[in-house]
Amino acid sequence: MNANVRYQDFFHGVFTWISGLCDAGNRGTLDDIHRFWAADARIITCGHVRAAGVEELRKHFGIYPQQYEAVEIREPYCTYLESGDEVVIEYDILIRGRRHEGAPDGTDADRQEFRVMAIFSITDGKISEMRQVTGVKAGDA
Structure with a gap:
């Protein structure tokens, strides 16, 4: 294993887990928070604390x-x-939002694409902090 990328497989697992949360049948996967996140982990987006702690x-x-x-x-x-x-x-x-009653069929109105820059701190093999900035991806490749 390349010592310079020791967490790459870990983050593949984290992001696969996050993507799987959208499947209503995967609600139990919320219990997997402990697999990836420290008990006192924080998510900070654009300078604002969005979540602190497991709950x-x-x-x-x-x-x-x-x-x-x-x-x-x-x-x-x-x-x-x-x-x-x-x-x-x-x-x-x-991100594709859930279609709401009365929404027109065949549109991509609920589709959003973002570019994210995130800095993760890892403590004892789990994410202790995620600091991120996001922006709408508009036409760049």
């Missing part, structure tokens, strides 16, 4: 089956860098 992470990820039909974190990542227990990943994420 807030559970609420944060718990909305996925209700709000999203699909979440796809694209691989290969745009950027992947590791330095000790810090990992920087730049990636594109495609």
Whole structure:
């Protein structure tokens, strides 16, 4: 194993897990939070704490089956860098919202694509902090 990418398989698992949360049949996978996230883990988006601790992470990820039909974190990542227990990943994420009653068929109105730059801190093999900035991906390749 290349020591410079010791967490790459771990993050593939994290992002596969996140994508699977949209399947209403996977609600039990919220219990997998403990597999990837430390008990006191935090998600910080654009400078705002979005979740702190397991219960807030559970609420944060718990909305996925209700709000999203699909979440796809694209691989290969745009950027992947590791330095000790810090990992920087730049990636594109495609989110497709659930179709609501009365919404027109055949449109992509509920499809959003974002570019994310995230810095992950790893403690004892789990994510202790995720700091991210996101922006709507508009026409760049």
